[in-house]
Amino acid sequence: MTTPAKHEPYSVMVSWLSVNSRASPFLPVLDGSSLKPRVKQLYLCWRKAPAPDGDRERVALKDTLRELEDRLSPICPAIELIPWETAASPASHDDLRPFMEEVLRRVRTEHPEARVVIHLSPGTPAMHAIWLLLGTTGFISDPVDLIQTSDRRSGVERVRFSLDTWLRRYRQARPRRVASDDGGQLWDPGRVASPALREVFSKLAEWAPLRVPILLLGERGTGKTTFANLVRARSPFQKEQPSGWPVVVCGQFRVNPQLARSELFGHVRGAFTGATHHRAGLLEAADGDTLFLDEIADIDHDTQRLLIAAVEGRGFSRLGEAKLRHSRFRLVAATNRSLDELRSGLLDADFLDRIAMFTLRIPPLRACRDDLAHAWAATLRGAVASAGLEGVDWQRFEQSPQLLDDIRAHPLPGNFRDLQRAAFHLLAAVHAGRAESEVLGSAREALGPQSSHEAAPVPLPSESQLAAVLPIASLDAHLDEYHQVWLRAALGRADGVATRAAEFLGLKRKTFEDRAKKLLGD
Numbered sequence: 001m002t003t004p005a006k007h008e009p010y011s012v013m014v015s016w017l018s019v020n021s022r023a024s025p026f027l028p029v030l031d032g033s034s035l036k037p038r039v040k041q042l043y044l045c046w047r048k049a050p051a052p053d054g055d056r057e058r059v060a061l062k063d064t065l066r067e068l069e070d071r072l073s074p075i076c077p078a079i080e081l082i083p084w085e086t087a088a089s090p091a092s093h094d095d096l097r098p099f100m101e102e103v104l105r106r107v108r109t110e111h112p113e114a115r116v117v118i119h120l121s122p123g124t125p126a127m128h129a130i131w132l133l134l135g136t137t138g139f140i141s142d143p144v145d146l147i148q149t150s151d152r153r154s155g156v157e158r159v160r161f162s163l164d165t166w167l168r169r170y171r172q173a174r175p176r177r178v179a180s181d182d183g184g185q186l187w188d189p190g191r192v193a194s195p196a197l198r199e200v201f202s203k204l205a206e207w208a209p210l211r212v213p214i215l216l217l218g219e220r221g222t223g224k225t226t227f228a229n230l231v232r233a234r235s236p237f238q239k240e241q242p243s244g245w246p247v248v249v250c251g252q253f254r255v256n257p258q259l260a261r262s263e264l265f266g267h268v269r270g271a272f273t274g275a276t277h278h279r280a281g282l283l284e285a286a287d288g289d290t291l292f293l294d295e296i297a298d299i300d301h302d303t304q305r306l307l308i309a310a311v312e313g314r315g316f317s318r319l320g321e322a323k324l325r326h327s328r329f330r331l332v333a334a335t336n337r338s339l340d341e342l343r344s345g346l347l348d349a350d351f352l353d354r355i356a357m358f359t360l361r362i363p364p365l366r367a368c369r370d371d372l373a374h375a376w377a378a379t380l381r382g383a384v385a386s387a388g389l390e391g392v393d394w395q396r397f398e399q400s401p402q403l404l405d406d407i408r409a410h411p412l413p414g415n416f417r418d419l420q421r422a423a424f425h426l427l428a429a430v431h432a433g434r435a436e437s438e439v440l441g442s443a444r445e446a447l448g449p450q451s452s453h454e455a456a457p458v459p460l461p462s463e464s465q466l467a468a469v470l471p472i473a474s475l476d477a478h479l480d481e482y483h484q485v486w487l488r489a490a491l492g493r494a495d496g497v498a499t500r501a502a503e504f505l506g507l508k509r510k511t512f513e514d515r516a517k518k519l520l521g522d
Contacts, residue, residue, distance in 0.1 A: 016123030023067035138168030170233035208234035218362030221415035271320025383423035
């Protein structure tokens with residue numbers, strides 16, 4: 001049985017080979033005297049060009065590895081060589097950037113909790129510039145340090161430089177009171193591949209700069225907190241919040257409307273039994289920021305009407321006082337209920353009108369097959385950190401082809417919650433020392449039965465019913481009419497978004513558009 005090991009902090013370093021200086025730039029970093037925590041692994045990038053162009057790099061690589069071993073044994077860290085197989089110039093920014101992006105992604109994936117140290121000094125000026133760009137804009141999650149060394153100065157110098165980008169703000173933001181399956185950073189914006197998710201990210205980029213409410217609609221477990229965090233990161237409506245930016249799950253208000261008003265608007269001492277001191281509400285905390293109300297359908301109608309005034313800028317009052325207060329905030333709300341359910345009475349009609357100026361449908365994971373491998377890897381890493389089993393050999397299951405096939409074949413009705421449950425069951429099986437087949441079986445079982453998520457099929461006319469209307473003038477005309485009904489239904493369900501409508505019908509977007517153009521004239 002594997003015994004959980006206490007996780008010790010460590011660093012990994014990323015750098016280019018130094019053709020001219022060989023091992024010199026690395027020695028003051030790797031000897032353990034200048035950089036804490038100690039570097040456990042060095043990812044050494046080098047340009048593997050065809051001969052004779054690449055001969056200098058090959059000689060320099062051989063000399064560097066020998067010098068590092070001679071000078072640092074027995075404390076020399078593990079060295080992972082990452083060749084850039086190319087004939088491109090080492091001064092070409094456009095050619096270098098994709099390779100260097102992939103290197104950093106790999107390093108962060110293999111070491112999700114480690115401090116990533118990017119050594120700027122070795123390499124060409126173009127290499128320096130791209131490391132600086134990627135290391136300071138939030139391309140990978142923190143902790144990240146940039147360092148440099150010099151032949152003229154001893155020791156290691158930390159580079160103090162950062163850029164304020166929406167991606168960096170997204171990675172650093174910490175919403176208050178998040179769910180265990182969504183800490184606000186489920187998706188890596190730079191790696192999204194599926195059309196459904198890419199369309200959502202595109203809409204968010206368009207809508208985020210406007211101080212207009214957004215309503216997020218999606219099944220349970222689809223990561224709505226992450227998308228709210230993205231809206232905030234891409235908008236000007238944010239400020240420093242040491243305790244996290246304002247988020248509240250409204251399900252707790254279902255049986256206690258007074259709690260909802262106290263939480264949102266605040267209260268004064270004596271406003272109700274137990275109100276022993278003045279308390280500011282979330283609307284005040286959200287002044288100049290974004291407020292996220294999850295499970296919005298659980299707020300009672302009276303509180304909804306009070307919120308209308310606050311959203312419109314007409315103000316609000318703490319419970320127990322008459323003073324009118326104002327807060328300039330941006331509202332993002334979310335629910336797993338459909339628009340039809342919201343309109344049927346769950347939400348006051350006027351309130352729904354105010355909060356749904358923009359409505360965004362979050363796709364379920366089964367509509368994001370191209371992103372499931374990344375979703376599973378991120379969920380498994382999160383489960384490892386949550387379970388406190390750093391010593392467990394879980395990495396081999398992060399990209400298991402068999403397990404990924406099982407995940408892709410599953411409807412995942414609980415979305416990320418299903419992945420999280422599978423991850424915890426997998427870790428428990430690994431920790432218990434079970435065989436690989438049993439570990440995979442445990443994760444597969446935790447996903448639940450692979451019953452279809454599709455609704456019951458619409459009944460077709462029976463053969464006798466069809467026979468009663470024969471003969472007909474044109475079978476094609478009747479089939480076209482049948483197809484038109486399905487196309488219009490899908491477009492209505494998708495709020496006119498072709499990509500989503502195509503997914504509802506199991507069609508590629510191009511196929512859907514061709515049929516819609518032919519049959520609907522769209």
